[in-house]
Amino acid sequence: MAEEHQDSFLEHEVTDTDPISVIKEQEATGSDYEDKGPKHYDSDPDNFTNQAEKDAAASTPNNADSSSPAVTTARNYTAAMMRRASLDAAPYDVSYRPSLLLLYSKPQQRQTWNETQVLPRVDWGDVFFDLFYVGATFNVSNILNVTPTGRGLLYAMATFFALMNVWNEKLMYDCRFVYQGDDVFHRLAQVSLFLMVATAVLNIRPIDELIGQRRLFVFCLALVLERVLNLARYLEIYVLGVGQVKQMRHVAMSASRNTCIGLVFYLAAAMVAWNMIDSNASSSHRLLVEEAITIKDDLAIILVLCGFLAQHIVQNIHILFFFPSGGRHKELTIPLNVGFTVHRNGEWVMLMLGESIFSILIVYVSDQSSWFYRIFYCGLLMVVLLQYLHFMSLPRDAVNDHALRRSKDAGILWSNLHIIYSFALVSFGATFTTFLLDELHQSTEETRLLSETIMVGDPDVRRQQNANLFAGSLAVIFFCLDTMILAHIGLGESKGRCVCRKSRHVNVRGVLLLSLRAGLLAFTATLGLWVVDPANLAIIGLVCVLAQLVSRKLGLKYLSREFEGADDGSVDESARWPNVTSAQAEHHHH
Secondary structure, three states: OOOOOEOOOOOOOOOOOOHHHHHHHHHHOOOOOOOOOEEEEOOOOOOEEEHHHHHHHOOOOOOOOOOOOHHHHHHHHHHHHHHHHHHOOOOOOOOOOOOOOOOOOOOOOOOOOOOOOOHHHOOOHHHHHHHHHHHHHHHHHHHHHOOOHHHHHHHHHHHHHHHHHHHHHHHHHHHEEEEEEOEHHHHHHHHHHHHHHHHHHHHOOOOOHHHHHHHHHHHHHHHHHHHHHHHHHHHHHHHHOEOOOOHHHOOOOOOHHHHHHHHHHHHHHHHHHHHHHOOOOOHHHHHHOOOOOOOOOOOHHHHHHHHHHHHHHHHHHHHHHHHOOOOOHOOOOOOHHHHHHHHHHHHHHHHHHHHHHHHHOOOOOOOOOOOHHHHHHHHHHHHHHHHHHHHHHHOOOOOOHHHHHHOOEEEEEEEEHHHHEEEEEEEEHHHHHHHHOOOOOHHHHHHHHOOOOOOOHHHHHHHHHHHHHHHHHHHHHHHHHHHHHHHHOOOHHHHHHHHHOOOOEEHHHHHHHHHHHHHHHHHHHHHHHHOHEEEEEHHHHHHHHHHHHHHHHHHHHHEEEEEOOOOOOOOHHHHHHOOOOOOOOOOEOO
């Protein structure tokens, strides 16, 4: 019986030429590969080649058929792995000389279309950059702890989305471009970015500390400076970028346009925040009287949120409706390193889940009664199981079956859902702190000692608000995970797993399982309407997450691709998401 193997983008099965043996042969001959990493170009910028691939081609035995797919695969794989294995390779798989002090090095294109992609080595600068977002998520969740209302959601979403946009912009740059060497100029630019993000994070505070205060202005000013830095970065790509000049300039122009949209809104927000300084001397008291608050008080933060939304809406419309079809997008775009993108997004989700862990662990309660342990352990188990649920929701080949490879529409859908999903994880984690503190609302003095967060307002109203936030966040998490699965496999294949297109046979078990999952989603979304006790909410929430895991496991059996109505997973290459190379996965039958 034939078995089907799907290889990852770094693992290719070949029969007549073994790429590993080719590498060993080069090591035995003592060939020098010090400069394998950097790309080399001829006078024609579209003639983009890689020295390592030339070396790999030269190493092919003379009696081998150079046109055979196996030899071609071996060459690509060998060149990719030699770049990866180079001892002097930089974190981005680009050779440099650590002993040389470079003042400046030009940015270059990371990869071309149809080139074998290699997952870059770990860049500790990226890991260090993520540390700033630990503080960002904590400060955003603190807004919801103090004000779990619609107004609190407005401030939390505006601050979170603005900073997440900075993270995403850096990811989109890093997965397409890389510097030719480790130089002082770009290290200083990176430090500047760190300082801007740190300044913005420092000034994310509860609402009463933002309105009419200098903090909101400094937050907006930090966003303005970050947009200017991003604009300068793409200007450098346009003028000095090394690679396919036409494509690089088009990408730089498109990214600069989107950056300018956010810059205009953030600059307007900074001006409004500056004019509001000291204009509301009693703003902290007015927060307790909702009818005394006007839209003018929140105008600055509304502009911040609009800046994020406008930038993404324009980008989505451009890609969905004005992007060239039939494969012509390759003439205007630079491919992403998909493996790097998926890997970094996985690390981002771990940061968001870490905020939930942080929210549970930082609350110290001297009187640790039974209710405390119910909330504490149920909360921890929920976060652990959500981590399992997240990675179970990824495609079986996390790179080649990802929505970013399938089509531009699927890529846009997944990207937008990922943003909403990230905020839902943060708001979900924030509820655990409020659950633990609300149980102590009768002991005001102890509550102040437990946390800087001071719970204000009527205890019953606050409990209802927290219950709604908990249930709503968990329901959004479930919805986003299910919809992202749909983006990975496609609507056509999803239908094929339920109803056979040829025989019209209905997969009864699969349809029933989907109905149960939809019912679970509706139950979770309305949970806060009839349960408000924090301990009971934590227990029921844990049961809901367990039910999701069980349904996902059953889905692997009753909604699998092996159902007679499912598609074979093939996708028209010309319709693929415009920022990635063609899929590297291959199917082999033995």
